[in-house]
Amino acid sequence: MAEPELNLRGLRILPGRIERAAQEALVADLRDVVRAAPFVAPETRFGRKMSVRMTSAGRYGWVSDRSGYRYARRHPEGMDWPAIPDRVLALWRDLVSDARDPDCCLVNYYGEGARMGLHQDRDEADFTWPVLSVSLGDEGLLRVGNATRGGRTESIWLRSGDVVVMGGDARLVHHGVDRIKFRSSTLLPQGGRINLTLRVVD
Ligand SMILES: O=C(O)CCC(=O)C(=O)O
């Protein structure tokens, strides 16, 4: 049964939105994505390896290396990004809009110990489009701050099947993932957490 929607600083959190069988189907789709466009551990412009591994599907992928971060039309190894799986697009059409599909589905993989620092998603041209985020696998502790830097933050554990919509006044809030509970879910045989973010880029 669907759990009630939560609101955390303007983020819409839909706990348990995706049931287990559908989560498994998404993971199967993502295996195809990763076969076509393998995960990479991006580097920051300062040469630090990020702990999260990433790949993308769609017209654009999000990449980071010594020249900084940006949306790119190709995977760092040169191949085109695979198409965004239909099941993923269906979520966007259901929860965001069927007027326009997202350009990018960023796929983040958090292994044991991986985290993502507080940041804003602001590389997109039009902030009236929300970012839709899907959590699969192990629980992750999402920290949510403010649209400006600093200030108090609040955190919430995201579980497998939870969906978050970052839109409206909350489109530019700072957010990050402090830690995951490795092996808290049985969805991924290797453990870890996958997060998908769907974005309209340009
Ligand atoms: O893993 C998450 O829940 C958030 C990911 C994120 O903020 C991003 O990829 O920009």
Ligand SMILES: [Fe+2]
């Ligand atoms: Fe983000």
